[in-house]
Amino acid sequence: MRKLFSGLNQIAAGLGIALSVAATPAVATDLTFFYPVAVGGPVTKIVDDMAAAFEKEHPGIRVKPVYSGSYQDTITKVLTASKGGDAPHVSVLLSTDMYTLIDEDAIVPFDELARSDEDRAWMQGFFPGFMKNSQTGGKTWGIPFQRSTVVMYWNKDLFKAAGLDPERPPQTWQELVDYGRKLTQRDASGKVTTWGVQVPSSGFPYWLFQTFTTQAGVELMNTAGTETYFDKPEVIEALQYWVDLSRKHGVHPQGVVEWGTTPKDFFERKAAIIYTTTGNLTNIRNNAGFDFGVAMLPAGKQRGTPTGGGNFHVFKRATAEEREAAMKFVKWMTAPQRAAEWAIATGYVAVSPAAWETDTMKKYVADFPAPTVARDQLQYAVAELSTHENQRVTKALNDGLQAALTGTKTPAQAMQDAQREAERILRPYR
Amino acid sequence: MTAHPLGNGGRLAAIHGWLLLLPAAVLLAAFTHYPAVATFWHSLFTTPRGNRPARFIGADHYRDLLADPIFWTALQNNLVFAAGTILPSIALAMAMALWVNARIAGRGLLRLAYFTPTVLPMIAVANIWLFFYTPDYGLFDQLRGLFGLPAVNWLGSGDTALGAVIVVTVWKEAGFFMIFYLAALQQIPPELGEAAQLEGASRWQRFWRVTFPLLMPTTLFVLINATINAFRLVDHLFVLTRGGPDNATSLLLYYIYEVGFKFWDQGYAAALTMVLLSLLATVALLKFFWLERKVHYQ
Numbered sequence: 001m002r003k004l005f006s007g008l009n010q011i012a013a014g015l016g017i018a019l020s021v022a023a024t025p026a027v028a029t030d031l032t033f034f035y036p037v038a039v040g041g042p043v044t045k046i047v048d049d050m051a052a053a054f055e056k057e058h059p060g061i062r063v064k065p066v067y068s069g070s071y072q073d074t075i076t077k078v079l080t081a082s083k084g085g086d087a088p089h090v091s092v093l094l095s096t097d098m099y100t101l102i103d104e105d106a107i108v109p110f111d112e113l114a115r116s117d118e119d120r121a122w123m124q125g126f127f128p129g130f131m132k133n134s135q136t137g138g139k140t141w142g143i144p145f146q147r148s149t150v151v152m153y154w155n156k157d158l159f160k161a162a163g164l165d166p167e168r169p170p171q172t173w174q175e176l177v178d179y180g181r182k183l184t185q186r187d188a189s190g191k192v193t194t195w196g197v198q199v200p201s202s203g204f205p206y207w208l209f210q211t212f213t214t215q216a217g218v219e220l221m222n223t224a225g226t227e228t229y230f231d232k233p234e235v236i237e238a239l240q241y242w243v244d245l246s247r248k249h250g251v252h253p254q255g256v257v258e259w260g261t262t263p264k265d266f267f268e269r270k271a272a273i274i275y276t277t278t279g280n281l282t283n284i285r286n287n288a289g290f291d292f293g294v295a296m297l298p299a300g301k302q303r304g305t306p307t308g309g310g311n312f313h314v315f316k317r318a319t320a321e322e323r324e325a326a327m328k329f330v331k332w333m334t335a336p337q338r339a340a341e342w343a344i345a346t347g348y349v350a351v352s353p354a355a356w357e358t359d360t361m362k363k364y365v366a367d368f369p370a371p372t373v374a375r376d377q378l379q380y381a382v383a384e385l386s387t388h389e390n391q392r393v394t395k396a397l398n399d400g401l402q403a404a405l406t407g408t409k410t411p412a413q414a415m416q417d418a419q420r421e422a423e424r425i426l427r428p429y430r
Numbered sequence: 431m432t433a434h435p436l437g438n439g440g441r442l443a444a445i446h447g448w449l450l451l452l453p454a455a456v457l458l459a460a461f462t463h464y465p466a467v468a469t470f471w472h473s474l475f476t477t478p479r480g481n482r483p484a485r486f487i488g489a490d491h492y493r494d495l496l497a498d499p500i501f502w503t504a505l506q507n508n509l510v511f512a513a514g515t516i517l518p519s520i521a522l523a524m525a526m527a528l529w530v531n532a533r534i535a536g537r538g539l540l541r542l543a544y545f546t547p548t549v550l551p552m553i554a555v556a557n558i559w560l561f562f563y564t565p566d567y568g569l570f571d572q573l574r575g576l577f578g579l580p581a582v583n584w585l586g587s588g589d590t591a592l593g594a595v596i597v598v599t600v601w602k603e604a605g606f607f608m609i610f611y612l613a614a615l616q617q618i619p620p621e622l623g624e625a626a627q628l629e630g631a632s633r634w635q636r637f638w639r640v641t642f643p644l645l646m647p648t649t650l651f652v653l654i655n656a657t658i659n660a661f662r663l664v665d666h667l668f669v670l671t672r673g674g675p676d677n678a679t680s681l682l683l684y685y686i687y688e689v690g691f692k693f694w695d696q697g698y699a700a701a702l703t704m705v706l707l708s709l710l711a712t713v714a715l716l717k718f719f720w721l722e723r724k725v726h727y728q
Contacts, residue, residue: 076691100694105481189578202586202674253565256586256675261564270566392693399500402675406588409676417499 095133096386132383142311180251196251212238214304396421473700491701512660527611556669
């Protein structure tokens with residue numbers, strides 16, 4: 001295992017050297033920018049074009065965008081490079097990796113980079129919902145870039161066929177069950193051909209689960225990232241609701257539902273209502289062969305969703321000059337006009353209210369109002385689950401959720417076990 | 431200076447011998463012994479973080495390990511996985527080898543077909559099987575659909591996920607082991623079989639009393655390989671299940687990967703690695719001191 005670690009470190013360091021050798025001229029400030037791709041579409045081309053446009057406006061700075069795989073690949077690469085002393089200057093990483101990056105002493109807070117009042121005003125300009133995963137301990141560590149929320153998509157044709165108003169999605173948990181009963185269809189042998197509702201639970205079930213807990217009026221962790229509340233009664237009640245959708249009401253498939261095939265189930269009319277990221281909007285718009293709607297998630301005690309997606313981070317190893325250049329780059333990339341164009345091209349939520357006020361965005365939503373759902377839902381949004389040792393704590397919760405969904409544990413048992421595990425992991429950070 | 435028992439010439443010969451061994455010894459030390467010792471050493475420390483240096487904690491990681499339910503699940507899964515893959519893949523390999531060793535039409539093609547899983551990259555294989563297992567769309571559910579049976583979430587249910595992974599592994603391994611059996615079968619002198627036939631032995635008796643014992647050294651070799659593979663196969667898990675649902679398919683090596691590269695807890699990963707290492711060392715010892723003497727038919 002050690003052998004493997006040091007081998008990977010060397011490869012990563014080697015790559016780093018190759019990169020820095022390739023970028024030689026001494027006059028310009030060179031920035032290496034790692035970014036992951038997590039939605040469909042020509043994202044690498046869009047990012048390359050943006051970097052080129054930035055260089056044109058800032059002749060002294062050269063940006064080298066490096067596509068670095070999934071979010072998980074990117075954090076692994078960045079941390080490996082960081083340990084080898086060769087971190088990138090700027091990177092987009094999951095907002096939930098904030099505590100990990102702080103613990104590794106890898107990033108600088110933007111408060112240290114902001115020099116002018118204008119800089120500070122820019123930092124205030126983002127939706128507060130997105131800043132919840134960017135700030136801790138009174139500092140801002142990440143700047144929102146490719147951010148999302150969970151939304152509900154529904155098939156208007158299937159609503160009509162089931163005798164429901166195709167323009168009115170379910171508004172509450174109870175309605176979701178009632179609608180689900182009408183929408184779930186079985187063939188002569190009793191085999192389900194269309195499920196009423198489908199909420200994916202592979203890969204990162206905690207994210208979808210957080211929609212239910214937020215609606216139940218409870219948060220999963222504190223803002224310092226040192227405590228979790230997985231065994232609170234409201235959390236267990238939220239999980240019970242999710243489990244009941246399949247086991248009691250029979251309107252949702254049993255076991256673990258694949259994240260990747262859920263949009264396809266929707267296109268194929270195998271699911272009438274699905275929960276998925278707003279980042280899938282462009283994909284669904286291009287592939288659904290029927291009239292569909294996008295809505296806020298049904299409310300329990302209240303409405304709610306976690307935010308999701310990636311933030312910009314600036315790395316510590318950069319020199320003062322490079323940090324300044326990195327700050328300019330991040331500021332430019334998240335300026336209202338760019339944020340609007342980026343949101344339209346990808347389906348992510350435009351990150352600042354100002355972006356929604358641009359002509360580009362106004363024209364886009366006048367024709368296709370679905371993206372505004374995610375924006376309006378932001379007022380009910382909470383921070384995505386993020387703590388110290390984030391991946392590990394998240395796994396504890398994910399395991400518990402899957403255990404309950406597959407029926408190996410009761411919701412109460414599953415959440416108590418997850419909480420015990422999280423307590424053990426987080427104890428050293430208190 | 432003490433005299434060498436073989437005199438000066440003997441001393442030179444010894445030095446000569448050691449020099450010849452040196453390159454191999456250096457490689458062995460650098461890539462096998464040093465990493466093993468270093469892993470053990472690292473398992474006694476906490477993992478250094480950017481703002482916290484490594485600290486000596488002695489056997490704490492091993493105590494954590496005893497209290498870690500996921501470790502026990504992974505270990506138990508791994509034992510089930512080993513039991514489910516080793517014997518079936520060997521039996522299947524032997525049956526296939528016997529079949530394609532006989533004089534049948536299209537024998538070359540059949541051998542090729544059996545060997546195909548081995549030459550395919552594991553990730554590609556896993557992707558094909560992922561499609562087979564997909565609820566509703568997958569091959570298995572399409573077939574079940576023909577008989578009006580409901581869809582089964584093979585990889586998404588704790589009851590079937592590990593079994594599904596085992597099936598993929600047996601399919602993958604059997605073709606590879608078949609090659610060894612085929613080679614061994616062709617080494618057996620045909621006179622032995624013919625002699626048995628003259629004595630009036632049935633087909634089963636000829637297999638059980640003549641062929642099978644003569645295949646024992648090969649079986650031992652394949653058995654060791656299958657055992658090691660059972661603790662080493664991990665790539666298809668990345669595609670098929672990522673260890674889920676709820677760790678139902680998490681195997682030791684996969685858990686080590688998670689702890690080491692997803693959680694960056696290299697100290698704990700080192701402790702887990704030591705467990706894996708001792709498991710494999712036990713297998714090796716069993717082979718050399720016990721099985722080896724039992725199987726050679728002389």
